[in-house]
Amino acid sequence: xxxxxLKPLASAVLSGILIGCGCLIYMSTSSNVVGSFLFSxxxxxxxxxxxxxxxxxxxxxxDKEILKLIPLIILGNLIGTTLLAFIVPETSALVTKAIxxxxxxxxxxxxxxxxxxxxxxxxxxxxxDGYRIKNNLLLLIFPVxxxxxxxxxxxxxxxLYLGCAGELYTLAGMKFIGIxxxxxxxxxxxxxxxxxxxxx
Numbered sequence: 001x002x003x004x005x006l007k008p009l010a011s012a013v014l015s016g017i018l019i020g021c022g023c024l025i026y027m028s029t030s031s032n033v034v035g036s037f038l039f040s041x042x043x044x045x046x047x048x049x050x051x052x053x054x055x056x057x058x059x060x061x062x063d064k065e066i067l068k069l070i071p072l073i074i075l076g077n078l079i080g081t082t083l084l085a086f087i088v089p090e091t092s093a094l095v096t097k098a099i100x101x102x103x104x105x106x107x108x109x110x111x112x113x114x115x116x117x118x119x120x121x122x123x124x125x126x127x128x129d130g131y132r133i134k135n136n137l138l139l140l141i142f143p144v145x146x147x148x149x150x151x152x153x154x155x156x157x158x159x160l161y162l163g164c165a166g167e168l169y170t171l172a173g174m175k176f177i178g179i180x181x182x183x184x185x186x187x188x189x190x191x192x193x194x195x196x197x198x199x200x
């Protein structure tokens with residue numbers, strides 16, 4: 001029980017907290033470029049420590065062990081971001097910033113959400129897989145900066161933004177996150193499938 005559930009869940013919770021920290025750092029900066037660069041702290045730490053992040057693992061579901069863990073990873077990432085959002089004071093400027101970031105997300109069309117989430121899924125897969133191949137931190141940083149500067153949607157980061165804005169557990173918030181989770185998977189699996197096809 002401990003190895004099959006608790007350890008992966010704890011790992012996923014830590015990933016949620018770390019991505020959430022990246023979000024808080026991003027919202028604390030006045031420059032999108034600087035903020036997107038510093039956001040990558042979360043992914044770098046997750047990859048170096050081997051923690052479980054949905055957008056970092058969904059591209060590898062050809063591995064049956066990873067496939068079985070996906071629901072647990074999503075749950076853990078959700079718990080981690082929720083815990084972090086919960087401790088952000090309601091009077092904090094971060095909440096105001098989160099609301100400003102969240103409002104445009106919730107009025108996007110379905111096609112726009114899918115496009116933005118597929119783009120992020122692709123960038124996240126390329127970041128993680130690129131680092132696995134070349135062991136170069138820049139390969140983690142640049143795709144993260146690209147998805148943020150392009151306005152792409154990262155399901156776990158959005159959990160934090162919506163959580164701080166008080167929208168995560170609303171119908172609109174849960175629907176939005178559900179669509180982004182699917183889009184992130186499509187983007188990651190597109191590149192994962194063709195990479196696997198080309199290399200085999």
